[in-house]
Amino acid sequence: MTITTLKPETTAQVTDAVRWALSANEPLEILGSGSRRGLGRPVQAGHALDLSGLSGVIAYEPEELVLTALAGTRMDLIRAMLADRGQHLAFEPPEGGTLGGLVASGLAGPRRISAGSARDHTLGIAGVSGRGEAYKGGGKVVKNVTGYDVPKLMAGSFGTLTALTEITVKVLPAPEDTATLLLAGLDDMAAVAMLDRALRSPYEVSGAAHLPAGVAARSGVSAVSGAGGAATLVRLEGFGPSVAARVTMLREELRADAVLGRDESLAVWREVRDGAGLGEGGDAHLWKLSVPPSAGPSTVTAIRRTCDVEAFYDWGGGLVWLAAPPDSGAAIRAALSAGGHATLVRAPDSVRAATDVFQPLPEPLMALSRRVKESFDPKGILNPGRMYAGL
Amino acid sequence: MKMPVPDSGVIARRREIVEALRAIVPGEGVIVDENELRAYECDGLTAYRQLPMVAVLPGTVEQVSQVLKACKAMGVKVVPRGAGTSLSGGALPLADGVLLGMGKFKRILDIDYANRCVTVQPGVTNLGISNAVAHEGFYYAPDPSSQIACTIGGNIAENSGGVYCLKYGLTTNNVLGLEMVLMDGTILRLGGKHLDAGGYDLMGIVTGSEGLLGVVTEVTVRILKKPATARAVLLGFPSSEQGGDCVAAIIAAGIIPGGMEMMDRPAIHAAEAFVHAGYPLDVEALLIVELDGPAAEVDHLIDRVEAIARDKGACYARVSKSEEERLAFWAGRKAAFPAVGRISPDYYCMDGTIPRKALPLVLQRMQEMSDRCGLRVANVFHAGDGNLHPLILYDANKPGELEAAEAFGNDILRLCVEVGGVLTGEHGVGVEKRDLMTDQFDEADLRQQQRLKCAFDPDGLLNPGKVFPTLHRCAELGRLHVHQGELRFPDIPRF
Numbered sequence: 057m058t059i060t061t062l063k064p065e066t067t068a069q070v071t072d073a074v075r076w077a078l079s080a081n082e083p084l085e086i087l088g089s090g091s092r093r094g095l096g097r098p099v100q101a102g103h104a105l106d107l108s109g110l111s112g113v114i115a116y117e118p119e120e121l122v123l124t125a126l127a128g129t130r131m132d133l134i135r136a137m138l139a140d141r142g143q144h145l146a147f148e149p150p151e152g153g154t155l156g157g158l159v160a161s162g163l164a165g166p167r168r169i170s171a172g173s174a175r176d177h178t179l180g181i182a183g184v185s186g187r188g189e190a191y192k193g194g195g196k197v198v199k200n201v202t203g204y205d206v207p208k209l210m211a212g213s214f215g216t217l218t219a220l221t222e223i224t225v226k227v228l229p230a231p232e233d234t235a236t237l238l239l240a241g242l243d244d245m246a247a248v249a250m251l252d253r254a255l256r257s258p259y260e261v262s263g264a265a266h267l268p269a270g271v272a273a274r275s276g277v278s279a280v281s282g283a284g285g286a287a288t289l290v291r292l293e294g295f296g297p298s299v300a301a302r303v304t305m306l307r308e309e310l311r312a313d314a315v316l317g318r319d320e321s322l323a324v325w326r327e328v329r330d331g332a333g334l335g336e337g338g339d340a341h342l343w344k345l346s347v348p349p350s351a352g353p354s355t356v357t358a359i360r361r362t363c364d365v366e367a368f369y370d371w372g373g374g375l376v377w378l379a380a381p382p383d384s385g386a387a388i389r390a391a392l393s394a395g396g397h398a399t400l401v402r403a404p405d406s407v408r409a410a411t412d413v414f415q416p417l418p419e420p421l422m423a424l425s426r427r428v429k430e431s432f433d434p435k436g437i438l439n440p441g442r443m444y445a446g447l
Numbered sequence: 448m449k450m451p452v453p454d455s456g457v458i459a460r461r462r463e464i465v466e467a468l469r470a471i472v473p474g475e476g477v478i479v480d481e482n483e484l485r486a487y488e489c490d491g492l493t494a495y496r497q498l499p500m501v502a503v504l505p506g507t508v509e510q511v512s513q514v515l516k517a518c519k520a521m522g523v524k525v526v527p528r529g530a531g532t533s534l535s536g537g538a539l540p541l542a543d544g545v546l547l548g549m550g551k552f553k554r555i556l557d558i559d560y561a562n563r564c565v566t567v568q569p570g571v572t573n574l575g576i577s578n579a580v581a582h583e584g585f586y587y588a589p590d591p592s593s594q595i596a597c598t599i600g601g602n603i604a605e606n607s608g609g610v611y612c613l614k615y616g617l618t619t620n621n622v623l624g625l626e627m628v629l630m631d632g633t634i635l636r637l638g639g640k641h642l643d644a645g646g647y648d649l650m651g652i653v654t655g656s657e658g659l660l661g662v663v664t665e666v667t668v669r670i671l672k673k674p675a676t677a678r679a680v681l682l683g684f685p686s687s688e689q690g691g692d693c694v695a696a697i698i699a700a701g702i703i704p705g706g707m708e709m710m711d712r713p714a715i716h717a718a719e720a721f722v723h724a725g726y727p728l729d730v731e732a733l734l735i736v737e738l739d740g741p742a743a744e745v746d747h748l749i750d751r752v753e754a755i756a757r758d759k760g761a762c763y764a765r766v767s768k769s770e771e772e773r774l775a776f777w778a779g780r781k782a783a784f785p786a787v788g789r790i791s792p793d794y795y796c797m798d799g800t801i802p803r804k805a806l807p808l809v810l811q812r813m814q815e816m817s818d819r820c821g822l823r824v825a826n827v828f829h830a831g832d833g834n835l836h837p838l839i840l841y842d843a844n845k846p847g848e849l850e851a852a853e854a855f856g857n858d859i860l861r862l863c864v865e866v867g868g869v870l871t872g873e874h875g876v877g878v879e880k881r882d883l884m885t886d887q888f889d890e891a892d893l894r895q896q897q898r899l900k901c902a903f904d905p906d907g908l909l910n911p912g913k914v915f916p917t918l919h920r921c922a923e924l925g926r927l928h929v930h931q932g933e934l935r936f937p938d939i940p941r942f
Contacts, residue, residue, distance in 0.1 A: 079929050113879055117697035120802050120833070137504025142701055168642060175648050176620050187927060198613070198703045199832040199872040201606045201655050202880075203914065204896045205619065211645075223893060229701030258584070258675040295701075298744030299911055305741075348640035350561040374562075374642055397645035415645040420633045423685040425647050427902035432895070434927050442645070 059102050060092070061087075065109040067182070067190060067221045073105055074219060074437070075188035083440045086215035088128055088154030092161045096442045098405045105155055110123060110221055111207045118143055121198050122179060123227050127156030127220040144230040146171035156220045162212025165329035166263040169255070169371050171228075175211035175313050175334040180224035183210070185217070186433025196224045209428070216447065217432040233291035235303050236263070236321040237312035238279060239288040244268060244353035247288040248373035252350065254290045254310060255372050263291030264372040265328045271368045274333035277324045279316055289316075291325060296447040322438055328370055334380025335366065335402070342379055342402035349374035351394035358386075358391035385411055414443055448495065448878055450912045457523055462498055464523055466505045468545070471513045476551075478502040487528065487546045491593070492536040492879055494795075494849060499526065499540035506551040508626065508634060508664045515662065515909075516632030519543055521592035524632070524908050527658040529569065529601030532593040534796060537605060537657050537913060547662060549600050555579050556665070562640045564623055566667045569600025573607070585670040588615035591873070592751065592775025592781065600663045606655030608873035610706045612781075613831035614739075615671070617873070621655040624667035627653060630904040631659075640667060652899065657875050658910040660903040674739035675681065677705065678749055679776045682756045683730030683763030687711060688807040690732030693759040693802060694830045700755060702748055704831060705739035708780050711810065713786065713825035714838070715779075724779030727763045734830065735776050783827045785836065791823070791840035795852045799863030800872035803833045811860055813837060820855050822848070828871040834872035835863065861886050876914045884916050893917075898924050 062084075064070045077084050083101040089108055097432070110128040113251060117123075120142040125134060127149065131153050138144050148165030149158050159181075164173035180194035192207025241252060248264035250271070254261045267289075272287040274278050280287045292302045303315055316324060327333060335342050349357050352373030359365055363384040368377050380388060388398050397415035400408060417425060422444070429436070429447050457464070465554050470478045478484055479501055489496040500523075504697040505511045518525050524544035531538050540546045552568035552778060555575070559565070565576055573594040576587040591597055592608035597607065605624065608617045615621070624638035637653070638644035653660050684690040690709055697704065710718065710733045719726040726733055734756075738748045749766055756764055767773035779786075787794050801809055810826065817824045823840040837859055860880060864887045870880045884893060893915060900907070901921035911918060 075749065075929075078927075087679050098549055117802070117804070119699050120804065121698065122802075141699075142600040162643070162648075164643075172616065172620055173643060175643075175651055185895060188929075189891050189895065191895045192888070193892065193896070194885075195800070196800060197833050197872075199606075199608060199617070199800050199829070199834045200869045201617070201873055201875055202871050203871045203876065203884065203893075204899055205606070205651050206896065206899075207650045208619070209653070212648055216572050217647075229698070229703060239801045255563060256560065256672060258672045258741070272630065294740075295744055297747045298741055301743030302741050342491075346641045346643050346645075348559075350559075371642060393638040396641040397643075399645075417646050418636075420635055421637075421646065421649075424629070424633075424635065424649065424902065428649070428652075428899065429649055431898035431902045431925075434925065 061104040061106050063106040063109045067110070070107070070110070070184045070219055070221055071190050073190060074184045074186065077103065077437045078188050078435060081435065084438050086219050087405065088157035089130065091153035092157050095161055096306045096399060097445070098409045099439050099442050103268045105219055107219065108154060113137060114222065121227055122196055122224055124196055124222065124224040124447070125155050127154065127223055129155050131155060131158060138227055139230070142230055143227045145177060145225065146228040147162050147173050147177055149174065150345045151245060155223050159211050159223055160213060160215045160220065166265060166325050169264060170260065170262045173211070175208045177226040178207040178223065179226055181207045181210050181217035181220055182222040183220040186435065186438045194224070195282050198226050214442045216429060216442055217438065219438060233296045233299045234291065234293040234318055234321045235299050236316040236324060237290040237303065237307055237310060238283060238314040238316060239310060240283040240313045241285040242266070242288050243286070244356065246370060248350065248353050249284065250310060251286055251290065251372045255305065255380045257306060257309065258293060260294070261290055262293045263289065263325055263328070265289045266369040268368060270366060271333045275324060275327055277316070279311055279314060280324050289324060289328070291321060334368060334377055339382065339406065340379040341382055341384070341400060343398055344375070344393070344401050345376040345378060345388070345396060345398045347374060347376060347392065347396035348394050352376050355391050355394065359388055362387040382407065389415065448882065450497070450541065450878070451918065455540065457543040458500060464521060465501050467517050467521065468501065468514060471517060472503055472510050473504050476504045476505070476506065487531070487540055487548065490531040490533040490536060490538040491536055492877065493880060495536050495539050497542055498538045499546035500543055502546040502548055504548045504551055509629065511628045511662055511664055512632040514547060515628055515630050519630050519632070519906060519908060522906070524911055526910050527662045529598035529604070530572070530596050532597040532601065533605060533875060533877060534798070535871065535879040537875050537877040539878050541912065543908050549598070552600070552664065559640065564640050564667050564669050566665065567599055569603070569663045569666055570598050573597050573599060573602055576867050581668050584673050586673050587668055588621055588671055589618050592784070599666050599668065603654050603663050603666060604656065604658045605875040608834070610708060610829065613707065614703050614705050619651060621668050622650060622654055622666065623669055625650055625653060625663055626665035627661040627663045630906065632709055632908045657877060657914050659914060660902055660909065674705065676742045677737055677739040677773060678743045678745050679735055679737040679767045679773045680749055681763070681765045681776050682694040682734040682736070682761045683727045684732040684735065684760060685730065686867055687732040687810050689760040690734050691803060691806040693734060693756050693761065696755045696759055700751060702751065703738050706735065706737040707831035708735045709733065709828040710783065711826040711828040712778065713823065714783050717786040717825055718779035718783050719791050721789055722778045722782045723923070725776050726779055730763055737778055780827065785872055787825050787838045787840065792842040792844065795839040795841065795856055795857050797835065797837045797839065797856045798871045798874040799860050799866035799868055800832065801866050802832045802864050803830070805866035805868070809835070809862060809866060813859055816855055816858050820851050822852055822855055829872070833868065833873070857883060878913055881914060882916045884914070894919070894924060901925065
C-alpha cells in the first residue's frame with residue numbers, strides 16, 4: 057500500500073523526513089534495498105523511507121577489525137571490499153541487501169554456533185529515532201562497555217526502533233581453508249547425537265548440519281545428493297595445516313564417510329545458510345525454529361504428529377528449517393516444549409499480515425517490549441506492525 | 448564526584464522500611480548493624496565509600512521480587528551487588544538506599560553438556576562455572592582478572608571481559624539465557640538454551656547495564672571445549688610503536704590469537720621484580736601472544752608470529768617450551784596490578800579502549816601528562832582489542848594526590864575518546880566515569896539511553912547515580928516534541 061517513497065541522501069534529510077512523518081502522523085516503511093521485505097509482517101504505511109541513497113563505506117581498517125559504512129551501503133560492495141583484504145563478516149549472513157537491512161533483520165548463518173550473530177558483530181550505530189532525534193550508540197572499537205549496548209538492540213529490531221543511518225561492524229579474518237566431513241544415512245536422532253559429539257570435540261567445528269534424505273537429494277553438490285540418503289555435515293575451517301590435521305582426527309573419531317574439499321564445502325554451506333532445497337515451488341510455508349540443540353529431532357517428531365512437514369537441521373540441531381503446510385503455526389509452536397521460538401520466514405504477504413510471524417511473547421515480556429518501542433518511537437511511525445501487530 | 452542528594456524523608460522512614468524488608472526476608476537476611484553494614488560500604492573502587500541505609504540478602508527469586516516491589520511502593524532506591532569487585536563503583540551504596548546483596552544465590556542449577564551450556568544462580572563465581580565443567584574438558588570463556596571472586600551476576604551487569612575476549616567474546620557473547628526481576632517485581636525470562644531470544648534483544652541491553660535495569664536471578668551461559676594446546680610467545684621491542692606494529696601485522700595476517708597482551712617498561716619492571724617471570728628488562732614494550740587450538744595449528748602459527756615479530760623489529764623472542772613456561776609468561780602479566788601495588792602505596796586503574804593505531808600517540812601524550820602532574824604511570828594493554836589499562840601511581844596519604852590521580856585518569860579517558868576510542872572497555876562506567884559520559888556521547892545519545900532505562904524502571908529507583916551524569920525524570924524524557932506544520936523536507940527526493 058506504499059504510496060510515496062522518500063529517498064534522503066543525508067542523515068539530516070532522514071531526520072527531516074522522520075520529523076515530517078511525526079508531525080503528519082504518517083507511518084513510514086523503512087527500506088534499504090527492499091530485499092528482506094518478505095521477512096516479518098508487511099508494514100502498513102502510506103510512505104516509504106528508502107535509505108539506499110545513504111551509501112558508502114566511511115572507514116575500513118582491516119588491522120583494527122572494524123568497518124563503518126552508511127546504512128544503505130550494498131552488502132555485495134562491502135563483501136568485495138572485505139574479501140580483498142582476506143576478511144569477512146564472520147556470522148555468515150545471507151547475501152544481498154544493504155548493511156542496514158542486514159543488521160535490522162539480525163540474521164546469521166551456519167557459523168552462528170561459533171561466531172555469533174549480527175548482534176555480536178554490530179559495534180556502533182547512528183540513526184534517527186521515531187522521535188525525529190538523531191543519536192548514536194555503541195562505538196567504533198571492538199571492545200566497549202560504555203553505556204547501554206544499543207547496537208545489540210538494533211540487531212533484529214526490523215527498523216521498528218530507529219531508521220539506521222550509519223553502522224560500525226566487527227570484521228574478522230576469513231578462513232584460509234575449509235573442508236566438510238560427511239556422514240551418510242543417519243536418522244535425525246543419530247545425526248544430532250553425532251553433531252553433538254563433533255561439537256564437544258576440541259576441533260573447533262564451525263558448521264554442524266543434518267540434511268535428511270529428501271533434502272540431501274536436492275542438493276546441487278553431487279557428493280551430498282549422491283550420498284545415498286541423509287547427509288550429516290561437519291565443517292572445519294582455518295589455516296591450511298590446521299584444517300588438514302583436524303579433518304584427519306575428526307574423520308577417524310566420527311567414522312565419516314567422505315570429506316568435501318573447499319569448493320564443495322563452500323557450496324553446500326551456502327545451501328544450508330539459505331535453507332535451500334526446502335519447500336520450493338509448492339505452497340508450503342518456510343519456518344525457522346531455534347531450539348536447544350538436543351531437542352531438534354524430538355521437536356520435529358512432535359510437529360509431525362499433526363502436520364506433514366519436511367525439515368533439516370543446522371546449528372548442531374538447534375536450528376530447524378521447516379517446510380510446512382499453511383496454517384501449521386499453532387502446531388509448530390505447541391511443539392516447542394523444550395523452549396525456543398519459531399519464525400515464519402517465507403509465506404505470502406496476506407498470510408504474514410494475518411499471523412504471528414515471530415513467536416508471541418509472554419505478556420510481561422510483551423509489555424516491556426512495548427515500552428522499549430515507545431521509548432524510541434512513541435507514535436509508532438517506524439515500520440509499525442513489522443514484528444508484532446500493534447507494535 | 449557527587450552522588451544524588453540523600454532523601455532525608457526516606458532515611459527518616461528507615462525503621463518502617465526495615466520492618467517491610469524483614470516481613471519478606473526473615474532473620475539475618477536484613478542487616479542494620481553499622482559494623483555489619485561496613486562490609487558493603489565500597490566495592491573494588493575503594494576511593495568511594497558509603498554505608499547503605501540497610502542491606503538485604505534474599506535467598507529466593509520470590510523474595511527478590513517482593514523486595515523490589517516493596518521498595519518501589521515505598522519509593523526507596525535499591526543498589527544490587529554481587530561480590531563487590533566492580534572497579535568502577537557500580538555497587539557503591541546509597542545513604543538512602545537498600546543494598547540488595549545476591550550472595551545467597553550460589554547454586555549451580557544445571558550442567559547440560561548435550562546443549563553445551565550451564566545454568567547457575569547469579570552468585571556463582573566466574574571461575575566456579577569453569578571449575579564445575581573442567582573434568583569434562585569444558586570451560587566458560589570470559590575470564591576477568593577477578594574471576595576467583597567475581598560472580599556471574601556481576602559479570603552480566605558489567606559485561607565483563609578478560610584476556611581471551613578478542614577470540615572468545617565478552618560476557619554478552621557467551622550468555623544464552625537470563626531470569627531477571629524488574630523494579631516493579633515482575634519476573635522475566637529472556638532466552639534459554641537456544642540461540643537468539645525471540646523479539647527485541649533485551650538480553651543484549653541488560654548485559655552491561657550496570658544494575659540499572661533489573662536484578663538478574665538466573666543465568667545460562669554457553670561453555671566451550673578447552674583448546675587442545677596452548678603455547679605463548681614472549682616478544683620484546685625497542686619501542687611501543689614497533690610492538691603496536693607487530694600486533695597490527697599479526698591481525699592483518701589473519702591471526703586472531705587467544706590472548707595478546709602488551710606491557711610497557713614500568714609495568715615490565717614492576718612485574719618482573721614481583722614474580723620473576725623471566726621478562727627481559729631492556730625492552731620498551733613486551734608482548735605476550737598466546738596461540739591456542741589443535742597442535743598443528745598452534746605450531747604453524749607460532750612460526751608465523753615469530754617471523755612477523757622479527758620483521759617488525761623484535762629484539763627478544765622466546766616461545767614457551769612447556770606448560771610451566773607458558774604459565775610463567777602469564778604470571779607476570781596477571782600479577783601486574785599487585786606488582787604495581789608494591790612499588791606505589793596506591794594505584795588507580797583506568798580502562799579506555801582506543802583504535803590500536805593510536806597507541807604510540809596515546810602513550811606519548813600520557814607520558815607528557817605524567818610529567819606535568821608528577822605522577823608515574825605503568826601500562827598494561829589488551830593489545831588485540833585496543834583496551835588500555837594505565838595504572839596511575841599515587842599516595843592517598845599525600846594531600847591532593849588522589850584528586851591529581853583522578854584528574855590524570857580523566858584526561859587519559861578523554862584522550863581515548865579524542866582518538867576515536869571509548870571511556871571503558873570492560874570495567875564499566877559506574878560512578879567513576881559517569882561525569883565523562885558527555886565527552887563520548889552528546890545530549891541526544893544520553894537521553895535515548897535514559898529513555899530505555901525508563902522502559903525498565905520508570906521511577907529511576909534501581910542503582911541511580913551510576914552511568915548517567917544527569918538524572919532526568921521519565922515524564923520529561925518521554926515528552927514528544929512535534930512542531931506541527933513547521934516541518935518540511937523540500938530537499939528530499941520523492942518518488
